[in-house]
Amino acid sequence: MSLSPDHPATSPLAGAASSGAARAAQPAAAGALAFSVIRRNGSLSPFDSSKISVAVTKAFLAVEGTQAAASRRVHEIVQELTEQVVGALTRRVDGERALHIEDVQDQVELALMRGGHHKVARAYVLYREERARERAEKAKLAGTPVVTLNVRGSDGSLSPLDEARLARVIADACSGLDGTSAEAILSETRRNLYDGISSDELSLAQIMAARTLVETEPNYAYVSARLLLDKLRREALTYVLGNAREASEAATRDHYAAYFPGFIAKGIAAELIDPELGRFDLDRLGAALKSERDRQFQFLGLQTLYDRYFLHDHGTRFELPQAFFMRVAMGLALREIDREDKAIEFYNLLSSFDFMASTPTLFNSGTLRPQLSSCFLTTVSDDLDGIFKAIKDNALLAKYSGGLGNDWTQVRGLGAHIKGTNGQSQGVVPFLKVANDTAIAVNQGGKRKGAVCAYLETWHVDIEEFLDLRKNTGDDRRRTHDMNTSNWIPDLFMERVAEDGQWTLFSPNETPDLHDLFGPAFKAAYEKYEAKAAAGEIAVFRSVRALDLWRKMLTMLFETGHPWVTFKDPCNLRSPQQHAGVVHSSNLCTEITLNTSDKEVAVCNLGSVNLLNHIGDNGLDHEHLARTIKTAMRMLDNVIDINFYTIPEARYSNLRHRPVGLGLMGFQDALQALRIPYESDEAVRFADESMEAISFHAIKASSDLAAERGRYASFEGSLWSKGILPLDSIQILDDARGGTLDMDRSSTLDWDGLREQVKTVGLRNSNTMAIAPTATISNICGVAQSIEPAYQNLYVKSNMSGDFTVVNAQLVRDLKARGLWDEVMVSDLKYFDGSLGQIDRVPEDLKALYATAFEIDSSWLIEAASRRQKWIDQAQSLNLYIANPSGKKLDELYRLAWRKGLKTTYYLRSTSATHVEKSTLKGTDGKLNAVSVTQSAAAAAPSPVAQSPVAQSQVVQSQAAPIPVAQVVAPARADDIRLDSITAGKACSIDDPECEACQ
Structure with a gap:
């Protein structure tokens, strides 16, 4: 049976009635979603998932006939498809409480295609196109009716939509940005308006309309940011100046100087700003603010600031971007002699994006609790008072946004004697579990997840249990699913691995000096303890093959992403402060190498x-x-x-x-x-x-x-x-x-x-350099983080502020210059996961210049890192990327890092955690291709493709194959380490919203 325009079965979501079959197919919880559907006339109706079931059932009925459509198989298919659509809509709401009916129908269309129901989907697509033509013809004959929409203010009052202002704001946001269209944004915005829309929803509709276009033109990232700025300006100026004002950029230039003293006064009154800032010459500082720098933000950066950095009073943001940078600068200039002069100097550096302070400094500078430091390193003592003091210290340090690195090597191992009770120790692992749970409980004021990394030296008798901490199997009381872990490896161990020698594990209460020794002194003491163990003079020890332990380290790193690989001796032998103590660990992100002791917590x-x-x-x-x-x-x-x-x-x-x-x-x-x-x-x-x-x-x-x-x-x-x-x-x-x-x-x-x-x-500072991940501050500045290669040239980034389409703007400029940037290229980039490598029409020089992280041999990253390390008195957060991991590759890579003199490494990244959805259905998000996040803990196996994937009504699924858990066979040689028979592992998810490195 074919669909016809007047067939009752072909009015998806149109009828309130639904058949018994469709009712039976409706999932129990699906209809409970609390958002509305915007109909084509601008009116609202409550979302009802049963209408999706009706539409899908009728579509099958139209194509397969009454008998087939009534079968149990179709009932199950309808239920599954309905659940998929409801789930997709739930994800897409993203703060909006209304979706256009076309958006709902887009998701039905996608679900049919993903499910392989191509005939039904094709009929559905053709029907929608026919109905759209009919509506256009009727509108043309009847003339376009004038529909007056009202906007609901924060006080509940209704006022007519100011169409002129809407158009003016969007046009202003697009001004000076090549490739952007105010008309396209205005059209998409109007599609999502309804009578009684709130002012916040109106602002969001404009932002989301521009945001959907980013994948085709990177400059829309600036447009989206400027539209968000319009929302922020109205919010902040109303709060500070006491009335709703015109909030265009031109008006804000005039308002900034007047706004700034009021902003400081409001912040002090709300007990959010240090009263000392009120004693600055605020008129001078307000006059120094450069409002034009508001326009240099991209959407990801400004949204992150809006969500997590700007001061707010019970949810009302009243800190504008330039006031934010000046507030931070003033906080840093408090002790200067000419405070205003230095505040302006600091402001100009921050607001120009030439330099950016770390997140804790941006959060807290100029506030009542100016905890401005990024990293804290502690050493945990081998007694209950010391252990629980360290855990309490973790909570206090994390409360104000500090990242933590804990050295646990001093804590005695499993089975060691406890003199006070004449019993045996449970080892370090139970205390690590407590530290893990503390990090989760203290979440930095809700701004970001508390984070800590535990370090343990390779000779500790609990090292093998330490390697297992992040596994998803085994006794959960001996697992730390949230804590980062890192191996603190002495050079002697790497030498034993190279020579395929034995390695002895000790409890630190019987070998107390090993903790503070490094280099030749460590080797001498360690060999002395091995001799004592062989003579029966040490109670708790175990001898293992060094290569087996190294293999397990790499296996766990691959399977769970932890523990990271860091090297004790380079950190200490090259430390400028070795006369004043010992580096016992690095920090949360492996770039800090400072001394710690029972008396000193490094900052x-x-x-x-x-x-x-x-x-x-x-x-x-x-x-x-x-x-x-x-x-x-x-x-x-x-x-x-x-x-x-x-x-x-x-x-x-x-x-x-x-x-x-x-x-x-x-x-x-x-x-x-x-x-x-x-x-x-x-x-x-x-x-x-x-x-x-x-x-x-x-x-x-x-x-x-x-x-x-x-x-x-x-x-x-x-x-x-x-x-x-x-x-x-x-x-x-x-x-x-x-x-x-x-x-x-x-x-x-x-x-x-x-x-x-x-x-x-002399020097003012004992240590001067460290390369941190910069995950968030690089987003603020709109550049790639740290020393990282580009993850992809087109992808969806997830962080605590949401999901953001990211496009490499320099690549787009180059492709435009060569006449290669079009919808086909966008689709190809999505299909090939942001890589140019398999797109034939892209010249080789551009493929090399814009190669992505997994296309670059990680040995090049290590070579570059080694060149940097010779100049750095601390270390660098170095992520390594492997597209197709193997034991041999990991072994070679980490040995190379050691030989090249690196002090530390950070995450091991494997493909792929975040993809753009490979859809070529028009209408999704208003563009040719839908963009959404497909989270996977597994690696995606590349799919060979013979031709460009652009074809109407075709959906290409992500070919995701899980990365298996490594099961290794004991090798005869070091380079025989293999990761075979793998079933369910991961190295590290890219753009994990809960990952410190990704934030």
Whole structure:
């Protein structure tokens, strides 16, 4: 039976009545969704999932006939399809409480195609097109009726929709942005309006209309941000100035100066801003605000600020972007002599996106509790008082947005003797479980999930249970599903792996000095304890094959994403502060390497240079970079004195050593601006050049601060005081390894002159550099995070603020220049998961320049990281990417990282966690292709495709195959490590909204 325009079965969602068959197919909970459907005349009707069941049942009836449609098989299909549609609509509501009827029908169409019901779907598509033509013809003959829509204010009053303002705001948002169309946004916005729509929903309708177009033109990311700014302006100006005002950009330029003193006063009154900020010259600071910089935001960055950073009073945002940057700058300038002058200097640096302070600084600067530091490292003592004090400290430090790294190596192992009770220890794992649950309970004020990483040295007798902590099987009381974990590996273990030797595990209460030893001293003590164990003088120990333990480390890293691989000896032998203590662990993100003890909790204060902003016509602009770093280092140093310390051990350590961590972001963007492929010798050289410049200027800036403010207290005896800079400390590590270190030592700048300055003048900060993940602040600035290669050129990013379509704007510009950017290219990019590699019409030079993370051999990432590491006095958060993991590849990769002198590594990433939905149905999200998030803990196996996938009414499914759990066979040689017979593992999900590295 064919569908006809007047067939009653072909009016999907139109009738209130439904057959018994359709009622039976309706899922029990499906009709409970609390949103409405906007009909084509602008009226609202409650969402009713039974109408979906009716529509789908009638569609089958029309195509397959009455008898077939009444079968049990069709009933089950209808129920399943209805549940899919309801689930998709639930995800798409995204804060909206109304969906257009066309959106609902789009999801029905997609569900039919995904289910393989192509004849039914085809008939459905043709019917919709026919009905659309009929409606257009009737409207043409009758003339377009004038429909007056009303907008509901916050007080419940109704007023006519201001069509002129709606058009004006959208046109203003599109002004100056090539490739954008105000008409397209206005049309899509009108499609989602209804009588009685709230003012907030009206604002959201404009934003969402622009947001759906991002995949075809990256400039719509700026349009969406400007429309969000319009909403924010009206919200903030009304709150601060006391009445609803015209909130266009032009009007805001006039209002900003008047608004700013009122903003500070309102914030102080709401007990959200430090009253000391009210004593600044607010008129001078307000006049310094640059409202035009509001227009440099992309939607992802501004939405993140709106959701999580801007001050609000019970949900009402009253902090505009430039006021936000000035508030942060004022908080950092509190102790300066000329506070206004420095506040303006700091503001200009932040608001230009040349440099961005870390998230805790942005959250808390200028507030009543200015906890501005990013990272805290602690050592846990081997007694109950010390263990539970450490857990309490974790809670206090995490409360104000600190990321935590805990060294648990001192805690005695399973079976060790407890003198006080004459019993046996349960080991470190039960306490890790408590620490895990504490991190979840203290969620940083709801702004982001509490996060902690536990470190354990490889010789600890509980190391094998530690490796299993993130497994989903086994005794859940000995699992930590939320805590990050990391192996703290001495060089001696890597040497035993290389020679296929034995490795002995000890309980630290019987080998207490191993915890504080490194290099040759550790080796001597360790071998002494092995001899004592062989002689029966040690009670708790176990001997294992080093290669087997290494294999299990890699297996667990692959299967669960943890523990990470970090190296104890490079962190200590190259530490400038080895005279003052020992580095026992890194931090939450593996870039901080500072001393800890029972008396000292290490603290680090972070911020990152936007490398893209420092690329000029002739490459890296050293003068601009030097100016940026000089101001940035002053800001970071100020954090130490202004900071709100929640525990005394952190205050003591931070004021004594004054460490900071200047990092970078936008490395991939800088490479693409310079036309350098990541997988190239030129990229490695640029990593070297850029980090050398950052290192040089950071050390010089700290020395200049020392001349002005004095050296840090523990300077004497440090490597700095001996004229040993990070470049020079490579030799110390090489000597300890017997000359086997494979690390470049070339340089280009005047290090002799700087070395002499440091020796004579000193440094203000014990540590100056660390490359953090920058996941959120890079979103704010609109660049690739940290030193990461591009994940994909077109994908959906998920974070705590929602799902965002991300398109590589530089790629789009290049494709446009060559006449290659069109709907076919968008579809191809989706089909091939944001990769250009298999798109034939893309030139080879662009494929190389825009290669994505999983197309780049990770050995290139390590080579570039090694070049950076020679200049850095701390470490770097280095993610590694493997498209098709194997035991041999992992073994080679992590051994290479060790040989190249890396101090730490971070996540192991495997394909693929986030995809764009591969749909080519017109009408979805108003465009050719739907974009949605497909979350998978598994890797997607690439699908061979012979032709371009663009074909009407075709849906290409993601070919996802799970990454299996590694079951390894004991190898005869190191390179025989294999990951076979895999069933259900994961390395790490990309863009996990709960992952610290992804936030």
